[in-house]
Amino acid sequence: xxIGVFDxxxxxxxxxxxxxxxxxxxxxxxxxxxxxxxxxAKSQATVAxxxxxxxxxxxDQGADYIVIACNTASALALDAIRDAVPVPVLxxxxxxxxxxxxxxxxxxxxxxATAATVESHAYAAACRKRGLxxxxxxxxxxxxxxxxxxxxxxxxxxxxxxxxxxxxAESAKTGLKxxxxxxxxxxxxxxxASIERKLPPTIKVIDSxxxxxxxxAATLTIPAPTGEESPQRTFYATDSVQKFRxxxxxxxxxxxxxxxxxxxxx
Amino acid sequence: xxIGVFDxxxxxxxxxxxxxxxxxxxxxxxxxxxxxxxxxAKSQATVAxxxxxxxxxxxDQGADYIVIACNTASALALDAIRDAVPVPVLxxxxxxxxxxxxxxxxxxxxxxATAATVESHAYAAACRKRGLxxxxxxxxxxxxxxxxxxxxxxxxxxxxxxxxxxxxAESAKTGLKxxxxxxxxxxxxxxxASIERKLPPTIKVIDSxxxxxxxxAATLTIPAPTGEESPQRTFYATDSVQKFRxxxxxxxxxxxxxxxxxxxxx
Numbered sequence: 204x205x206i207g208v209f210d211x212x213x214x215x216x217x218x219x220x221x222x223x224x225x226x227x228x229x230x231x232x233x234x235x236x237x238x239x240x241x242x243x244a245k246s247q248a249t250v251a252x253x254x255x256x257x258x259x260x261x262x263d264q265g266a267d268y269i270v271i272a273c274n275t276a277s278a279l280a281l282d283a284i285r286d287a288v289p290v291p292v293l294x295x296x297x298x299x300x301x302x303x304x305x306x307x308x309x310x311x312x313x314x315x316a317t318a319a320t321v322e323s324h325a326y327a328a329a330c331r332k333r334g335l336x337x338x339x340x341x342x343x344x345x346x347x348x349x350x351x352x353x354x355x356x357x358x359x360x361x362x363x364x365x366x367x368x369x370x371x372a373e374s375a376k377t378g379l380k381x382x383x384x385x386x387x388x389x390x391x392x393x394x395x396a397s398i399e400r401k402l403p404p405t406i407k408v409i410d411s412x413x414x415x416x417x418x419x420a421a422t423l424t425i426p427a428p429t430g431e432e433s434p435q436r437t438f439y440a441t442d443s444v445q446k447f448r449x450x451x452x453x454x455x456x457x458x459x460x461x462x463x464x465x466x467x468x469x
Numbered sequence: 470x471x472i473g474v475f476d477x478x479x480x481x482x483x484x485x486x487x488x489x490x491x492x493x494x495x496x497x498x499x500x501x502x503x504x505x506x507x508x509x510a511k512s513q514a515t516v517a518x519x520x521x522x523x524x525x526x527x528x529d530q531g532a533d534y535i536v537i538a539c540n541t542a543s544a545l546a547l548d549a550i551r552d553a554v555p556v557p558v559l560x561x562x563x564x565x566x567x568x569x570x571x572x573x574x575x576x577x578x579x580x581x582a583t584a585a586t587v588e589s590h591a592y593a594a595a596c597r598k599r600g601l602x603x604x605x606x607x608x609x610x611x612x613x614x615x616x617x618x619x620x621x622x623x624x625x626x627x628x629x630x631x632x633x634x635x636x637x638a639e640s641a642k643t644g645l646k647x648x649x650x651x652x653x654x655x656x657x658x659x660x661x662a663s664i665e666r667k668l669p670p671t672i673k674v675i676d677s678x679x680x681x682x683x684x685x686a687a688t689l690t691i692p693a694p695t696g697e698e699s700p701q702r703t704f705y706a707t708d709s710v711q712k713f714r715x716x717x718x719x720x721x722x723x724x725x726x727x728x729x730x731x732x733x734x735x
Contacts, residue, residue, distance in 0.1 A: 238515045239505060244616075246709040249504045344624075347613040350510075358610075358631070361624055443512040468734055 204425050205230040205435075207266025207290075209257050212240040213350070213447070214389030215272030216454035218295065221416030222270070229425045230435040232264045235451070236467065238441035241346060242275040243317025243388070250319065254280035255287045256467050262288045264437070270419060271295065274387050274411065275317050278325035296320075298418045299385045299411030300329035306407055307335060311379040313370060313406070314339040315398075316387030317346065326387055338374035338381065342366045342388075349390045350450060360397060367401045385409045393454065438462045470691050471496040471701075473532025473556075475523050478506040479616070479713070480655030481538030482720035484561065487682030488536070495691045496701040498530045501717070502733065504707035507612060508541040509583025509654070516585065520546035521553045522733050528554045530703070536685060537561065540653050540677065541583050544591035562586075564684045565651045565677030566595035572673055573601060577645040579636060579672070580605040582653030583612065592653055604640040604647065608632045608654075615656045616716060626663060633667045651675045659720065704728045 206226070208219050212235050219233055236242075236257050242250045254276040258269055269292045271277045271284060277294030285292045303312045312335050314326040321341040330337035345366070348359045374381055384406050386392060392410050399408050428434060440447040444462035451459045472492070474485050478501050485499055502508075502523050508516045520542040524535055535558045537543045537550060543560030551558045569578045578601050580592040587607040596603035611632070614625045640647055650672050652658060658676045665674050694700060706713040710728035717725045 238511060244712075245504060246712075249708050343617050344610075344613055344619075347610055351609050353610075358624060358627055361627065365624070442515050446510075446512075 204423060205232060205265045205267050206419070206423075207258075207261030207264065207269045208233045208272050209254070209261055209269065209276070210235055210273040210389060211242040211253070211276065212237050213450050213454045214346070216451055217389050217392045217412040218270060218272035218415050220454070220456050221413045222419060225416045225420040226423065226425050228428050228434055229423070232261055232266055232437045233439065234261055235438075235440045235447055237443070237447060238467070241317070242273060243319050243346060244343065245319060247279045247323070250276055251280040251283040255283050258284045258288050258292070260439070260465070260467060262290060264439075266290065268419075268423065269293070270415060272389055272412070272415070274389060275319045278320045278323040293415065293419060295389065295411045295415045296325050296329050296387075298415040299387060299409060300326060300333055300335070301418065302409045302411065302414035303330065303383050303385050304333045304335060306409055307383040309380045309382045310335050311381040312337045313374055313381045313384040314387045315342045315366065315370065315384065315391065317341060318343050320387055326385065336379060338370070338377060338379055339387070340366065340370045340373065345394060346388065346390045349393050352453070354393055355397065359394065363394065363397055363401055367398065381406060383407050383409060386411060439465050441465060441467055470689060471498060471531045471533055472685070472689075473524075473527030473530065473535045474499045474538050475520070475527055475535065475542070476501055476539040476655060477508040477519070477542065478503050479716050479720045480612070482717055483655050483658045483678040484536060484538035484681050486720070486722050487679045488685060491682045491686040492689065492691050494694050494700055495689070498527055498532055498703045499705065500527055501704075501706045501713055503709070503713060504733070507583070508539060509585050509612060510609065511585060513545045513589070516541060517546040517549040521549050524550045524554050524558070526705070526731065526733060528556060530705075532556065534685075534689065535559070536681060538655055538678070538681070540565075540655060541585045544586045544589040559681065559685060561655065561677045561681045562591050562595050562653075564681040565653060565675060566592065566599055566601070567684065568675045568677065568680035569596065569649050569651050570599045570601060572675055573649040575646045575648045576601050577647040578603045579640055579647045579650040580653045581608045581632065581636065581650065581657065583607060584609050586653055592651065602645060604636070604643060604645055605653070606632065606636045606639065611660060612654065612656045615659050618719070620659055621663065625660065629660065629663055629667055633664065647672060649673050649675060652677060705731050707731060707733055
């Protein structure tokens with residue numbers, strides 16, 4: 204079984220990390236579409252075009268199951284990707300909403316994500332389907348702060364405090380009684396500890412990366428490796444492989460030895 | 470005379486604004502390659518590919534003079550663009566270095582810019598050609614902060630204080646005695662007042678957007694408009710025209726009525 208994992212850049216590596224932990228024997232091919240990142244501030248049509256070409260590339264590399272490890276692409280392009288490739292496709296939004304459903308008692312859920320994910324209201328729709336109410340807020344600075352490496356940094360703390368204070372005030376005005384917050388961007392797990400410190404203890408944090416890995420593991424049966432052959436783990440990026448290695452190591456939590464540069468056009 | 474102005478997104482509108490002031494009678498065609506922004510964190514090969522296709526588009530629209538209103542594209546792709554199009558091409562780096570030369574007494578210059586511009590050392594090379602020494606520093610968070618609209622915001626003040634304190638300490642270690650700072654990214658003019666407040670009064674700030682417009686005005690002779698025909702000002706973007714109108718208005722300092730969406734592939 205070859206699992207293709209795709210993100211616009213590095214955030215999807217938090218999903219891949221969770222998949223390595225849960226399904227260590229599978230083969231993996233990861234694509235970071237770094238030449239065209241970030242998706243989070245772009246339109247539906249543009250994100251769908253980029254995501255479809257990326258998913259097709261993974262199928263060409265032998266992937267027989269695809270994880271869209273990018274909330275923006277899952278929100279804006281899941282149907283387009285499913286139409287374009289002949290293998291099962293799982294997005295992080297549905298799995299994040301499933302995990303929220305399993306966690307909440309009040310039925311009221313907060314979601315923080317990129318501008319594009321929030322504008323799509325994909326989380327609100329997925330929550331509504333499950334009988335939950337969701338309040339979504341865009342936090343556009345969290346991705347650049349994470350990519351600058353400012354984790355546990357006073358500026359990031361201040362930005363988080365601003366966003367989360369606004370989120371709690373805005374959602375309270377709508378009459379919601381949230382007890383669950385979904386990290387609706389695969390960069391955000393790196394900020395999880397800081398986010399948890401700034402929330403009332405009554406609000407639990409859901410990491411959609413981990414929820415996605417759990418759902419993949421529940422779906423697929425991966426035979427134990429037979430003898431000498433160790434599983435294949437291949438990385439592709441559409442921009443600087445040096446930067447991918449350096450920054451990717453932080454997201455994956457382990458070194459990335461080799462990244463192949465590919466050109467998807469554009 | 471039709472002047473084509475190109476940037477990866479919105480920053481180039483600060484150059485266009487300066488051009489409107491100096492050459493109000495010219496026709497303008499502006500392209501923001503917003504589907505592929507930001508260029509500032511991408512590799513030379515990727516930026517050159519994007520910038521060349523953008524410049525060709527402007528020539529196809531009738532531009533007979535091109536201003537690369539993007540420091541990253543000027544740093545990484547000026548020669549490639551000059552090879553690819555049959556009209557004169559002016560980049561912002563050379564003009565910024567010219568302005569620094571006209572301003573400095575000590576011959577020592579500071580430059581703040583995106584990661585890609587700094588890694589190219591294009592400003593250092595352009596300064597060296599003019600007998601100046603330059604110390605360059607990447608400030609990756611300033612573009613996202615500006616695009617979030619956090620001008621005169623406490624977080625932006627804090628980020629600027631961190632970057633500028635580091636810049637002064639690092640450049641002092643190299644023995645430089647800088648008296649000039651070049652804003653080496655066309656987003657930064659929006660932060661000029663905050664930047665000036667954080668620098669010693671002995672350091673003057675050069676805005677490469679304005680320096681570029683001055684150089685264009687000195688080069689071109691634009692006949693006064695004849696009678697009823699008002700000059701044409703056309704805007705193209707490769708991603709959401711709604712976002713371009715909203716955010717672009719802030720950079721241009723006046724409303725943008727109409728933006729045409731185009732597809733450059735990718």
